[in-house]
Amino acid sequence: MTNPSVPLIELRGATKKYGGVKAIDNVNFTVYPGEVHALCGDNAAGKSTLIKCLAGAVKRDTGDILINGKSVQIQSPRDAKRHGIETVYQDLALADNLNVAANLFLGREVMRSGFARIFINHGFMEDEAATVLKRLKIRLPSVRQKVHNMSGGQRQCVAIARAVYFNAQLIILDEPTAALGVKETEMVFDLVREMRDQGHTVIMISHNLNHVFDLCDRVTVMKTGVRAGTLKVREATQDDVVKLIMAGGRDFDQSRDALHSAPDLAGCA
Amino acid sequence: MTELSIQNGDPRKVWARLGDVPAALYLLVILFVGLSVASPYFLTQANLINIVLQASVVLIISLGMTLIIITEGIDLSLGPVLSFAGVVFGAALVAGWSFPVAMIAGIVAAMLIGGLNGYLIAYHDLQPFIVTLGTFGLAMSFAMSISGGESISGLPSGVQWFNDGHILGLPFPIWATAALFLLTHILLKHTRFGRYVYAIGGNRKALQLAGVRVNLWQTSIYVYAAALAGFASFIMTARTNAAHPTVGMGLEFDAIAAAVLGGASFSGGKGTLFGAAAGALAVATLRNGLNLMNVAAEWQSAAVGVVIIAAVAGDAIRGRT
Ligand SMILES: Nc1ncnc2c1ncn2[C@@H]1O[C@H](COP(=O)(O)OP(=O)(O)OP(=O)(O)O)[C@@H](O)[C@H]1O
Numbered sequence A: 001m002t003n004p005s006v007p008l009i010e011l012r013g014a015t016k017k018y019g020g021v022k023a024i025d026n027v028n029f030t031v032y033p034g035e036v037h038a039l040c041g042d043n044a045a046g047k048s049t050l051i052k053c054l055a056g057a058v059k060r061d062t063g064d065i066l067i068n069g070k071s072v073q074i075q076s077p078r079d080a081k082r083h084g085i086e087t088v089y090q091d092l093a094l095a096d097n098l099n100v101a102a103n104l105f106l107g108r109e110v111m112r113s114g115f116a117r118i119f120i121n122h123g124f125m126e127d128e129a130a131t132v133l134k135r136l137k138i139r140l141p142s143v144r145q146k147v148h149n150m151s152g153g154q155r156q157c158v159a160i161a162r163a164v165y166f167n168a169q170l171i172i173l174d175e176p177t178a179a180l181g182v183k184e185t186e187m188v189f190d191l192v193r194e195m196r197d198q199g200h201t202v203i204m205i206s207h208n209l210n211h212v213f214d215l216c217d218r219v220t221v222m223k224t225g226v227r228a229g230t231l232k233v234r235e236a237t238q239d240d241v242v243k244l245i246m247a248g249g250r251d252f253d254q255s256r257d258a259l260h261s262a263p264d265l266a267g268c269a
Numbered sequence B: 001m002t003e004l005s006i007q008n009g010d011p012r013k014v015w016a017r018l019g020d021v022p023a024a025l026y027l028l029v030i031l032f033v034g035l036s037v038a039s040p041y042f043l044t045q046a047n048l049i050n051i052v053l054q055a056s057v058v059l060i061i062s063l064g065m066t067l068i069i070i071t072e073g074i075d076l077s078l079g080p081v082l083s084f085a086g087v088v089f090g091a092a093l094v095a096g097w098s099f100p101v102a103m104i105a106g107i108v109a110a111m112l113i114g115g116l117n118g119y120l121i122a123y124h125d126l127q128p129f130i131v132t133l134g135t136f137g138l139a140m141s142f143a144m145s146i147s148g149g150e151s152i153s154g155l156p157s158g159v160q161w162f163n164d165g166h167i168l169g170l171p172f173p174i175w176a177t178a179a180l181f182l183l184t185h186i187l188l189k190h191t192r193f194g195r196y197v198y199a200i201g202g203n204r205k206a207l208q209l210a211g212v213r214v215n216l217w218q219t220s221i222y223v224y225a226a227a228l229a230g231f232a233s234f235i236m237t238a239r240t241n242a243a244h245p246t247v248g249m250g251l252e253f254d255a256i257a258a259a260v261l262g263g264a265s266f267s268g269g270k271g272t273l274f275g276a277a278a279g280a281l282a283v284a285t286l287r288n289g290l291n292l293m294n295v296a297a298e299w300q301s302a303a304v305g306v307v308i309i310a311a312v313a314g315d316a317i318r319g320r321t
């Protein structure tokens, strides 16, 4: 249904100011279907702001969003979800006092049918939650466990599973391993790998270039609010990326020439 | 999660589980044991029914209060809202309105104040404490001006009938209280409304990012709590067979006490209706016991106050997680 040479999502000329600070400044950003796209850059480079524009979590000042080549309105998280964009935020956005299943379905509770449709269908949601966790090979003691009592890695997995469950066209992960230990980081990356193998399109913000080179197809580097450039991971070295992060670049996009061939993109779809 | 903690023999976990039992239950047990030893009259059916009757109005208000405290809010206006609703109800009856229409008028009056609370708190991000302090005054003035500062009496006989009626040996007001408890329990545990009550307290931002119209839901919580206070006003009015403009005075504090004794925490996200009901019953039992022990009325509030502080202190010592 999706054409690998048409971008799944495209952000054009996006700017977001906070007071006098331009968090992002006239940024173009393109993601193709089936790719895992890394977003790198120093602290405060504007990575989170960029993805929040796509997620509808901030109102951008200028800029257009296209999905499968068609212009769309994304002004709120509701809009983004309606267009199949699911986001795992840096701070996870889980309600600690609710259990795993309740968090997974937060805002999209499944109701009973018929006269009982004002009642939440706890059993269904718990079963579904267990199923999706199993599919993603996430092991948790119980879907009835409150998120509060769980480790950072487990919480991260719940947040990711929530994004995956609703058959998102695009899953955005903001520093999914920032607060995690080595083992937990592995757990989350296994999960991202699993998602990639299942054909999901993923944007992942990360500071860890080893992971980026291990997992991703392309990488976009942000530098003080502007895009330094987008590289194909296969055709770049970690040094190239480091240079872009440190010194910036002239807002280029290697994917332009990939538009018609896109061999490495096809490989992971 | 219950299984998890219990299979784990760590004594600190056991202690933490005991900590999940609200102070209100301990208090109830202690009071029951103590008072049944101290007074032969305490355990009589008449006295127990009396306690529940005394608790009923506070219990109903504490249900809404608990929902609000779970969302990390507070509603100081519920006492005056009860007065206001009662006065509207009474005035409407005296003006010759039919029973159900007068009831609806009272509830709608209460819900309007609740709506104002919710609107200011949710949509304008104003502090619940300040907003409801403001509407406290507003509702009180409305109640005063409608009633001219006087009790509204001469109500139709149906009001008295409601207070005196029994089913299966229990007075109507107790059945009404039980029904409202059940309704609120079902709302809290089995509907979106309840789910979002907890989610707002747990992580409001997350709920917003999940695409939920948080402001609307949050407003509805204040509206619901006010509606409950409106219902409670009928019981109150029936009890005295008149509508007094200041009858709700201080009820919001008893309701807060009940909620807190019942395990609700001002840091939000936590609280149960069973706890609140136990809290309301505990406060009523304490007052009843002090009466039986012939403790002067002016010292009863002090006793309730001490118990509340002790409960909160105990909570803090157990270590809130
Ligand atoms: N809500 C906000 N209010 C004011 N300024 C903000 C806000 N959010 C971001 N900024 C500013 O915008 C700039 C970009 O922030 P952003 O969070 O997008 O960076 P980032 O690349 O995600 O950084 P990090 O790696 O630290 O997460 C920073 O200068 C930041 O201070």
Ligand SMILES: [Mg+2]
Residues within 6 Å of the ligand: A047, A048, A049, A090, A174
């Ligand atoms: Mg960030």
